[in-house]
Amino acid sequence: MSDVQLSTDTATRPSGRMLWALVALGLVLAELLILSLTYQQNFVFSCKHAAPELFCRFAGRIVPRTLAVLAGLVLFALARPHVIRSLFHTGQIRALTAIAMNLVGFALIMLPWPVISDASTPQMVALAILCWIGGGILCAMGTLQLLSPTQGWLMLIRGHWKTLGALVVFALALPELTDAIQPMWRFDIVADITFDAVARILELLGYDLYANGAEKVIGAGDFLVMVGPKCSGVEGFALISAFVTIYLVLFRDDLRFPRALLLFPIAILTSWLFNILRIAALLMIGFEISPELAIGAFHSHAGWLSFTALSVGLILVSRTVPFFTNQAALAKVPGMQLPPFFQDRSVAELLPFAVFMLTALLASTFSETPGLIYPMRALIMAGVIALFWRVYRALPWRLDPLALGTGVAIAALWIVTAPAATGTPAFGALTGLAFAGWVVARIVGTSLFVPLIEEMMFRGYMFKRIAPSGTGWRMALAVAISAGLFALLHDRWVEAAIAGVIFGLLVWRSRNITDAIVSHASANFLIAVYALLTGAWHII
Secondary structure (H helix, E strand, O other), X not given: OOOOEEOHHHOOOHHHHHHHHHHHHHHHHXXXXXXXXXXXXXXXOOHHHHOOHHHHHHHOOHHXXXXXXXXXXXXXXXXXXXXXXXXXXXXXXXXXXXXXXXXXXXHHHHOOOOOXXXXXXXXXXXXXXXXXXXXXXXXXXXXXXXXXXXHHHHHHHHHHHHHHHHHHHHHHOHHHHHHHHHHHXXXXXXXXXXXXXXXXXXXXXXXXXXXXOOOOEEEEOOEXXXXXXXXXXXXXXXXXXXXXXXXXXXXXXXXXXXXXXXHHHHHHHHHHHHHHHHHHHHHHHHHHOOHHHHHHHHHHHHHHHHHHHHHHHHHHHHHHOOOOEOXXXXXXXXXXXXXXXXXXXXXXXXXHHHHHHHHHHHHHHHOOOHHHHHHHHHHHXXXXXXXXXXXXXXXXXXXOHHHHHHHHHHHHHHHHOOOOOOOOOOOOOOOHHHHHHHHHHHHHHHHHHHHHHHHHHHHHHHHHHHOOOOOHHHHHHHHHHHHHHHHHOOOOHHHHHHHHHHHHHHHHHHOOHHHHHHHHHHHHHHHHHHHHHHOOHHHO
């Protein structure tokens, strides 16, 4: 099979390679998760006794270092979008080769895991270190090649090596830097407020807690944790303060001072809130799923994941809110006069779907009843839709009778062929007001948010890429491929495939994506109403 190639004429905007950028991000996050679950939870090897201390110190925190590097690169991309556009316009990418390189590198990283232990010979340890280093290099190269060919990266480095070098060095050293400045934030009141806030959240959720405020021990049953000084949020304070500092220094010309200094208290308070929610989530995972999962992978990396998300969000806000930005300076930067990232049609088709899938993955990973946390997913979907509202509002909306009629037919097919309910209900044991809130979120999310997000991806972005002219055999191929991929997202793939074909034919008929959205939304709404009236929530 030949490599998938993208030439310069298919990448006229950064979103031209957005799909491969999402693939690259997905690969990195999945590989980091697997590394965390294997090398930190089921790996008996004392590195410092068998390998150079410097290597062990660096490799022992490779996951947070990688996340910090990702945050730094996203910072650069948000601050210099015209540079990223140029990078994406350079040459051709060989996607299959890049993915293969990444996977080979990851296989090399994983290779020592089943064979290396404290009893291994020095030669075996040396071989393992070579596998880890070589695999890491191949993984990184494969990921970068998914975004741009080598010449693009060389041009980027030649033009911006100082800024990029500072960001990468800072990111790689961030764990040690955090350790060094943490003592500055050691205040007992921080731990007290954090402890009380976590206890209050869990009590509101109905947990019968043991909470010892004097010793900062909280939990239920056999699962107890201590909210010590480090867990109180001071690590987040140190991380985000260091990150904001490097951002203000590197991009000082783009910001308005002293207003930009307000980013410090905003970042610290938001980081504190994230940490409170992280500890509450850790306890819930320990209560409901697995103490080992809570203390191991989640405790080790949830803080760094939240730091990465907060850093990116903070920079995004500071770049798009005029209060913080030096508009005169940004007007001189090529590309900054363009509408923000959130007014790009292709981005509006891809990014919300990626967020939607990520929330589904996280829900199924950290909850035995993923449906129970659907309101949180609905809130996230609403947020990402709001970011792209100008794009969605500009669509040629209409209530086409055929679209409404096909929605009714699809709903009837879905209801008639529904299997019997099995297992725990999607809403768990919720009752009263909590159940009512869940129902509202489920109906709104299913009827409004999901149809818009899915159709913009499957019948919007995919149709545009497969059949840009909207006619001929390529359009038929687009209908078939999009319906097949749409079916793979659903347990009842036959009915989903039929629905996908109908949605695709509607767009083929009218060249109007809103017909598919209306059909999808009307079908989902009728199914949700049926579930509400009968209690058959499993059919959604």
